[in-house]
Amino acid sequence: MNESLWLTAAVLFAVLGMGWLALSLRTHWQQVCPQQDLNPREGHLRASGACLLLLSAVCCFEADHPSMAVLVWVMILAMAAVVVAMTLSSHPGLLRSICPRAFIEDVHSQD
Amino acid sequence: MFNGFRIAMTWVHTWFGLVLGFVLMVCFFFGALSVFDREIDRWAIPETRFEPQPMPSFDRLLLPVLEQQLSPDEQEYAANMPKLHDAGKGPMTPRLELPVDEYWAYTTHRDPVLAAGGGFRVPHPKDPTLENHIHGRVTIDPRSGTVLRDDALKIGSDWFYPLHYKLQWEWKDLGYWIVGLAAFSMLAALVTGVIIHRKIFREFFTFRPWKQTQRSALDLHNMTGVVALPFHFFFSFTGLVIFASFFYFPLSHTLLKPLHDQHAVLEAQRAGLPYERAGVAVPMASVDAMVREAKRRWAARDMAGEVGFLTVTHVGDANSFVSIYRAGSDRVSLVGEGIHFKASTGEVQYEDPPRAAVSEINEFLTGLHLQHFEHWLLRWLYVLGGLLGAVCIATGFVFFVEKRKRQHAKMGGQGSRVVDALAVTTVTGMVIAAVGMLVANRLLPIDLPGKGDWEKWVFWAVWALTMAHAFWRSAPVAQGRLNPAWCEQCWALGVLAIAAVLLNWVTTGDHLIKTVFTDTYWAVAGVDLSLLGCALIAFWVGRKLMRPTTYEKNAVNRALALHE
Incomplete structure (x- = not known):
């Protein structure tokens, strides 16, 4: 896989990972899913989000010399966090689409 | 004075941020523009709009230009020659008769034009231990060897870029000192900001533009400060590191100058690179052959690359040597892996040894800030980091005003x-x-x-x-x-x-x-x-x-x- 594909993957994993980390926070979950009957599986979202960020790091190290990769990764994380924060403030519904069904708990189905 | 640590930190954050924030805005914004300084130069000087070129042939193209068209800078001669020349040893040598002592040429993967220049020796110096050079420089079209007009302002690299580290205030180097103080206060503002920000993780992604301006400005201030915290910290810190040895802690040029000079002599002896001229005129061997040999040696070390910087020291003398440095476009550290050749024979005299750990860290930190590497995504991410820094400071101002303006209006x-x-x-x-x-x-x-x-x-x-x-x-x-x-x-x-x-x-x-x-x-x-x-x-x-x-x-x- 060439360098630009690795970097594209790194960006995508970072945005997705930051998105899941944001959804694991109650305030942001309520912005994205105002319905009372859906709860996030916070632990799953947090752990998977962190894994995706690590995966993003792996892609950066595949693309570049380690000294360069570490800089690229840190800056990609910053960019991804801004993208997620701005999406939450302007179009929070969009983040719903990146949240897998497995990470959502239906309160009624438990009854 | 303060009823608690957090309140004390808030005071430091607010007032240091406010007073030096105006300088920091200049540093961050023009720093962000400097990432693309060469590109702004191309926009501002249309006659240089062609593709970047590798270092051209020194023997066929550069040497004739340097020998025939390089001369000591008029202004530098007028300002420095009377200070360097010892009138007791004879009259001052006219500008165009100064003998050349060194040549250099520099290019990067983003430069269509080549910067080259040289140092001209002051024949009767007051203090022989000083460098005693009057410098000259030219801008060359590397495709043809034509010397381009050098009087057009390179708005990116000669205006926006220096503005971000010296504010174009050169009197007593005051600009460097103010920027240094601002960088230091940025570090303090980052630490105090982290201390006073109560919900750093819970509000990591929080920006509520629909709320009161004061609240949304604070959200944006926190968010832009926190998400790019490593960028803000490292750029403030490395900015200080870059100038520390020149301006802030110039020990090697003040307190430790005799030791520094002695070290330079010993280093030259150890490396076999003559510190002074021999005074015997000797012609120079082919520099292009030396470039080929340098490239072969880099490739053998699995570091194939182009030449970024080339110097000829003690031009035309038996002690002359040629130093060839690799362009560091594929890594963060600056140009390096220097190989030095005896100019009269072309034989390799010395290869720079692997750097020590401290030097390696210094090169990495400096390179991280100066970004000579070829990585367009990282360059754009640096622009983003710089702009996030500017937004963080600007929203800090807005928050300061919004928090106080109604109260000030009443009073x-x-x-x-x-x-x-x-x-x-x-x-x-x-x-x-x-x-x-x-x-x-x-x-x-x-x-x-x-x-x-x-x-x-x-x-x-x-x-x-x-x-x-x-x-x-x-x-x-x-x-x-x-x-x-x-x-x-x-x-x-x-x-x-x-x-x-x-x-x-x-x-x-x-x-x-x-x-x-x-x-x-x-x-x-x-x-x-x-x-x-x-x-x-x-x-x-x-x-x-x-x-x-x-x-x-x-x-x-x-x-x-x-x-x-």
């Missing part, structure tokens, strides 16, 4: 009015000055004597005008309302940015369809697209500022409902 104070006007000057005013300079660059005739100086005057004049405008329109702030200068300067910025793109098209024929599609030239297209992006954002913000915010609308509705 009849003018503090927030002054801070707000200065904030307008350093946010929209600074961008207007930068874009105004580009507009002037396209409007002023190319053959105008001192065109570069005129461009500099336009920059300062436009910036001063925006400041006058910001103060003139600031009366509403004293009544607890918004300064209309924010909105008006956004519109002015949008118009100027579009004018710059159109003027580039009219004066050079390089419109965006050509530079993006038909005759792609990303350096110019990138600047044009950034200007258009800047115009769009400026118009959008200007329009938003003309309308009351959702919070203000709700407040009015609530007031009306109560009234009814």
Whole structure:
């Protein structure tokens, strides 16, 4: 896989990972899913989000010399966090689409 | 004085941030522009719009140019020659008769033109231990060896770039000191900011533009500060590291100078690179052959690369040597892996050994900031980091004003009015000055004597005008309302940015369809697209500022409902 594909993957994993980390926070979950009957599986979202960020790091190290990769990764994380924060403030519904069904708990189905 | 640690930290964060924040705005914004300084140079000097070139042949192309067309700089000769020359040993050597002592040539993967120059020896120096050189430089078209006019201002690399580290204030090196102090206070502001931010993780992604301006400005301040915290920290820190040995802790040139000089002599002896001239004239062997050998040795070390920097020391002397350094375009550290050749024979005299750990860290930190590498994504991410820093500081100003302006209005104070006007000057005013300079660059005739100086005057004049405008329109702030200068300067910025793109098209024929599609030239297209992006954002913000915010609308509705 060439360098630009690795970097594209790194960006995508970072945005997705930051998105899941944001959804694991109650305030942001309520912005994205105002319905009372859906709860996030916070632990799953947090752990998977962190894994995706690590995966993003792996892609950066595949693309570049380690000294360069570490800089690229840190800056990609910053960019991804801004993208997620701005999406939450302007179009929070969009983040719903990146949240897998497995990470959502239906309160009624438990009854 | 303070009832608690957090309150003390808030005081430090607020006041250090406010006082030096205006300088930090300049550092972050022009630092962000400096990431693409060479590209801005191409936009400003249309005759240099061609593809970047590798280091050309030294023997066939560079040496004839340097021998025939390089001369000591007139201004430097007038200023330094009387200081360096020992009148007791004879009359001062005329400028054009100074003997050349060194040559250098420098290029990067982003430079179509080649920077080259040399040092001319002062024959009768007062203090022989000093460098005793009068310098000269030329800009060369590496395709043909033509010497290009060097009087056009390189707006990116000779104006925006130095502005971010010395504010173009060279008297007593005051600019370096102020920027150093600002960088240090940035580090303090980051640490205190982390301490006073109570919900750093819970509000990591929080930005609520629909809330009161004070709240949303604080959200944006926190968010831009936290998400790019490593960037803000490392760039402030490495900025200090880069200049530490020159300005802030110049021990090797002051207290430890004798030790430093002795070390340089011993180092030269150890490496076999002569520290002084032998005084015996000897011709130089082929430098191109030395370049080939250097490239072969780099490739053998699995570090194949191009030449970034080349020097010839003690030109024409038996002790002359040629140093060839690899362009560090594939890694963060600066040019390195130097290989030194005996100039008279072309044999390898010395290869730089692997660096020690401390030196390696220093090279990495310096390279991290100076970014000589070829990595376009990382360059754009650096721009993002710089702009996030600027947004963080600007929203800090807005928060400061919003928090106090109503109280000041009740008490009849003018503090927030002054801070707000200065904030307008350093946010929209600074961008207007930068874009105004580009507009002037396209409007002023190319053959105008001192065109570069005129461009500099336009920059300062436009910036001063925006400041006058910001103060003139600031009366509403004293009544607890918004300064209309924010909105008006956004519109002015949008118009100027579009004018710059159109003027580039009219004066050079390089419109965006050509530079993006038909005759792609990303350096110019990138600047044009950034200007258009800047115009769009400026118009959008200007329009938003003309309308009351959702919070203000709700407040009015609530007031009306109560009234009814």
